Amino acid sequence: MEEKFDVIIVGAGLAGNIAAYLLAQAGLEVLIIERAEVPGSKNVTGGRLYSHSLEKIFPNFAEEAPVERKITKERVSFVTGDSATTIEYAAEGLGEQGKATYSILRSRFDPWLVEKAEEAGAMYVTGIRVDEVLVQDDKVVGVRAGEEEMYSDVVLLADGVNSLLAQQLGMKKELDPSQVAVGIKEVIRLGEEKINDRFGVSSEEGVAWLFAGDVSGGNIGGGFLYTDKEDLSVGIVTTIADIGYSDVAPREMVERLKEHPVVKPLLAGGKLMEYSAHLVTEGGYNMIPELYRDGVLLAGDAAALVMNLGYTIRGMDLCIESGKLAAETIIAAKEAGDFSKAFLSRYEKAMNDSFIMKDMKHYRKFPAFLERHRIFEQYPGMMDEMMKGMFEMYGQEPEKMTKRMLRPVKKIGLFRVGKDVLDGLGAL
Ligand SMILES: Cc1cc2nc3c(=O)[nH]c(=O)nc-3n(C[C@H](O)[C@H](O)[C@H](O)COP(=O)(O)OP(=O)(O)OC[C@H]3O[C@@H](n4cnc5c(N)ncnc54)[C@H](O)[C@@H]3O)c2cc1C
Incomplete structure (x- = not known):
């Protein structure tokens, strides 16, 4: 007889591992399939984890988890070839419990999450790539990896940014460059x-x-x-x-x-x-795909839950929260014995009520704003000139500060700069 699980999760990244942990803890039979031999070895982040969503699942996790450092200084630099205009912000509050952010390395951090999920009872198969999602009568019923088919009541696709499986199902479009x-x-x-x-x-x-x-x-x-x-x-x-x-x-x-x-x-x-x-x-809110169908849910990067705000990239806290919400929906579906699209629509509602969609909606205009090349091409030079105007003293003719400050701005255009500032702030 073919083996059947309550849940199959594809991808042992943040979203998949969190969901696996919570589902196993609730007593469900969970199989998580990861293509890397060692979970985390294929996963990349810049490095900063906003801790709030993980803190809800593992209070005080930083005392135990392999985090690198608590971020206590924020710096943003506008650079020309030989100069940098840097804003630094340092404050005690940056390290407060619940608000703290940590640098992490996924090759160390993900195996810790796997350990947690395994302790809770989740079963991992690694070094295996899922090739196809199995569909019967318009309902997802399992997955195929090579020759092997595995079945479950529900499949959670947490297979990352280029989710070929969600594309196969038609839930997500091919990535637009x-x-x-x-x-x-x-x-x-x-x-x-x-x-x-x-x-x-x-x-x-x-x-x-x-x-x-x-x-x-x-x-x-x-x-x-x-x-x-x-x-x-x-x-x-x-x-x-x-x-x-x-x-x-x-x-x-x-x-x-x-x-x-x-x-x-x-x-x-x-x-x-x-x-x-x-x-x-990077597409923000407008890129979010269909989140659920009969027998299947999408979480994490597979659901495009990343925000590029220019001064920071945020994806990990959203991925963790979506893994949690997906797990909670599946636990409720198991209790009701109903894995239909209608029941799983609770996932979308939970996402809409959470900080994930509120933030994604709030910042939805920012990706388009970032397409203005002058932000990257001209503004660092403008700031360099302003700083020179302020700090360079070499016996030159005196000049009003307003003139010194406005000259580089005028090179780009007062109106343009003003509009960019207003549009940028408006998009945030
Ligand atoms: C360069 C860079 C900088 C970033 N900086 C930040 C930052 O500073 N802060 C922040 O919060 N976010 C940042 N992000 C975004 C963040 O890293 C992601 O949002 C997050 O890692 C996504 O987690 P995930 O669990 O959804 O997907 P992943 O971590 O990508 O996990 C997906 C897993 O699925 C597996 N998989 C894929 N396909 C299959 C398959 N067919 N079969 C089996 N397994 C499969 C993969 O091997 C992988 O383990 C950054 C991302 C990048 C790339």
Whole structure:
């Protein structure tokens, strides 16, 4: 007789593991199938986890989980080839319980979640790729991996940004290059003490740093740097449709960031430990696909739950919450013995009531705003000139500060800059 599970989850990323943990804890028979031999080894994040959604599931998780550092300093830099105008924000409140954010490395963090789900009773099969979702009478009934078919009451697709399985079902369109970016990341080992010294932090504290401007050569995108315990996570994210706008290729963007005079000394003597590239969903609310059908739900990146707000990328807290909401819907469906589309529509309602859809809707205009190239091409230079106007003293003719400040703005156009500021704030 064929084996049948209550739930099959495809993908042991954040969304899949959280759902597996909660479902197993509720006593359901859960099979989670992951194509990587070691869960987490194929998963990439820039590095900052907004902790609030995970905190609800594992209170005080940071005491136990392999988080890297609590972020206590925020930096945003607008860079030209040889300068950086940096805003730094540091405050005690950044580390408050429930509001704290942590740098994490997925190769360390995901296996911890897997351990939790396994302890709760979830069954993992790794090193196996699911090739197809099985459908009978318009209802999803299981999956096929190679020659093997496995059946369940419901399938949760948590297979990430390029969910080919959701595409097969027609729930999601093929990725549009304008709605998706590529991220490249290097993990560079520096050692704890050097990181503390160079970034002015203690071993428990860390820095999140975003870079816009010369790094991407005008392409839509930018660089990031997160301090981990012993390593630095350094990389770029750039919109795929925009590659070719400038002659700077994504790989070169990483080099530009690493070679920038403000960044280079911070990396000196570091050893490359990991190199990865991954897609990032960027389309925001307008990209969210169909979330459920008879016998199937989508969670995490498979459901396009990522927001690029320019100064930060947020996906992990949304993925965790969606895994939780999917699990709660499935637990209710199991109790009712009803896995129909009508019953599973509760998932969408729960998503709409949660911070996920509220935030996704709130920020829905921002991806279009970021398509203005001058943000990446002209504003860093404008800020550089303004800073020079303020700080350079070399016996030059005196000039009114307003004139010095307005000259670089006028180069772009007063009206344009004013409109960008208003539109940017409006989109946030
Ligand atoms: C460069 C970069 C920077 C980012 N920065 C941040 C950040 O700082 N903060 C933040 O909150 N978010 C960030 N994000 C977004 C965040 O990382 C994602 O939203 C999140 O990792 C998605 O989790 P997930 O569980 O949905 O998918 P994933 O973590 O991608 O997991 C999907 C899993 O499914 C598996 N899988 C796929 N297909 C199959 C198949 N057919 N069969 C079996 N297994 C399969 C994969 O191997 C993988 O393990 C960033 C993303 C990138 C790429």
